[in-house]
Amino acid sequence: MNDCTSSSRRTWLRNAGLLTAGLGLTRWQEARASFVPESVMAEQRLFGEFAQQVAQLQQLPPDTMPVLKARLFANENPHGIAPSAKAALEKATTLGNRYAWMEFAQLKKLIADAEGVTPKQIMMSPGSSDVLMATAAAFSQRGPILTCRPTYDDLLERATAAKGQILTVPSTADMGYDLAALKAKALSTPGLGLVYIVNPNNPTGTIVPPAELAQFCRDVAPTVPILIDEAYIDFLEPADRPVLGKLVGEGLNIMLARTFSKIHGFAGLRLGYVMAQPNMLAQIKPYTNGEFAVSITTLMAGIASYQDQAWQTFCRTENAKARDYTTKALKEIGYEPIPSYANFILFPIKMKTKLFEGQMFGQGVGIQTRDIDRQPYCRVSIGTMDEMKTFVDAFKKVVG
Numbered sequence: 001m002n003d004c005t006s007s008s009r010r011t012w013l014r015n016a017g018l019l020t021a022g023l024g025l026t027r028w029q030e031a032r033a034s035f036v037p038e039s040v041m042a043e044q045r046l047f048g049e050f051a052q053q054v055a056q057l058q059q060l061p062p063d064t065m066p067v068l069k070a071r072l073f074a075n076e077n078p079h080g081i082a083p084s085a086k087a088a089l090e091k092a093t094t095l096g097n098r099y100a101w102m103e104f105a106q107l108k109k110l111i112a113d114a115e116g117v118t119p120k121q122i123m124m125s126p127g128s129s130d131v132l133m134a135t136a137a138a139f140s141q142r143g144p145i146l147t148c149r150p151t152y153d154d155l156l157e158r159a160t161a162a163k164g165q166i167l168t169v170p171s172t173a174d175m176g177y178d179l180a181a182l183k184a185k186a187l188s189t190p191g192l193g194l195v196y197i198v199n200p201n202n203p204t205g206t207i208v209p210p211a212e213l214a215q216f217c218r219d220v221a222p223t224v225p226i227l228i229d230e231a232y233i234d235f236l237e238p239a240d241r242p243v244l245g246k247l248v249g250e251g252l253n254i255m256l257a258r259t260f261s262k263i264h265g266f267a268g269l270r271l272g273y274v275m276a277q278p279n280m281l282a283q284i285k286p287y288t289n290g291e292f293a294v295s296i297t298t299l300m301a302g303i304a305s306y307q308d309q310a311w312q313t314f315c316r317t318e319n320a321k322a323r324d325y326t327t328k329a330l331k332e333i334g335y336e337p338i339p340s341y342a343n344f345i346l347f348p349i350k351m352k353t354k355l356f357e358g359q360m361f362g363q364g365v366g367i368q369t370r371d372i373d374r375q376p377y378c379r380v381s382i383g384t385m386d387e388m389k390t391f392v393d394a395f396k397k398v399v400g
């Protein structure tokens with residue numbers, strides 16, 4: 001699952017007031033008429049299952065589906081996929097009749113060389129969600145899953161659905177993962193199944209210092225396995241990233257989950273992987289959809305994108321510029337964004353979440369909201385600079 005899962009989409013729609021038939025439709029039609037020219041609408045039209053849900057739920061004909069000026073609710077890459085990945089996709093179209101085979105080995109070799117693991121310590125998956133869900137199913141049977149909230153809830157929800165138990169420690173005052181508290185709890189709680197850490201964290205955008213995280217792994221992994229979800233790691237400059245692959249290489253019981261959905265822009269193409277000891281991979285494998293769930297087209301595009309450092313640097317740089325602009329603009333009007341190291345920003349708002357989300361949507365801007373300790377927050381994904389200007393303008397209108 002990802003940020004656009006059907007349940008979160010439904011919640012989002014409900015929050016945005018779109019499931020309230022008459023109200024959503026009227027507001028939407030009004031907004032649609034005023035905010036974007038047809039050409040841009042065609043570009044920005046929401047698609048796939050999400051749009052079908054909207055249409056179904058509102059019983060609208062497809063040409064009245066909602067459109068957005070700025071789609072900032074799912075932490076997607078607004079720049080699309082690399083031109084090199086597009087070229088690889090085109091080449092791959094003639095191979096659609098073949099199962100992927102050597103392509104797995106090729107991509108694993110590239111990843112293994114870059115990360116300091118062996119190809120046998122890598123398992124590919126269609127996005128990282130499959131791996132997270134499988135880990136939840138496999139490890140929650142062994143004992144409680146320990147984490148720090150707020151964090152990315154999908155794995156925890158799956159574990160709960162599988163009748164697993166979740167234990168949490170509170171985050172630090174600045175909304176980061178509290179590694180000291182996690183370590184104390186991990187080492188003093190007998191029978192834990194797994195420690196789950198998201199770094200950079202979603203929804204807060206915070207990171208833990210790389211050296212502290214490496215030390216945490218060395219101290220805790222001999223007792224409890226650790227899964228580190230590194231979905232947003234590529235938004236850190238290479239020199240600032242924790243280098244945990246070598247700990248897998250050393251034999252430590254840690255799992256590193258990665259996705260191509262973010263910096264590579266593969267949210268729709270679906271590609272991810274996990275690095276871990278082969279015996280840990282064997283434990284989660286029966287709960288996954290299998291590596292063949294990844295298509296040959298996606299794999300070939302992934303091989304091109306993984307090697308395309310220039311594209312990754314471009315996306316990282318653009319993200320940082322648009323994030324800085326948005327942070328500064330919010331501060332100028334009295335809001336306090338949590339310093340973010342990812343492609344989204346979380347900040348407290350002064351309106352109820354549903355009302356705020358609905359009003360932003362009415363302005364043609366999709367964002368997410370949530371209450372954390374009864375304080376309403378907005379999480380806005382970083383789009384292009386133009387989209388962030390649209391967001392800031394809409395925000396100013398909505399909050400007055």
Ligand SMILES: Cc1ncc(COP(=O)(O)O)c(C=O)c1O
Nearest residue numbers: 002003127128129152231259261
């Ligand atoms: C922290 C985190 N992990 C994992 C995922 C799953 O992404 P995907 O399945 O697209 O790889 C997401 C998606 O937004 C995420 O935010």
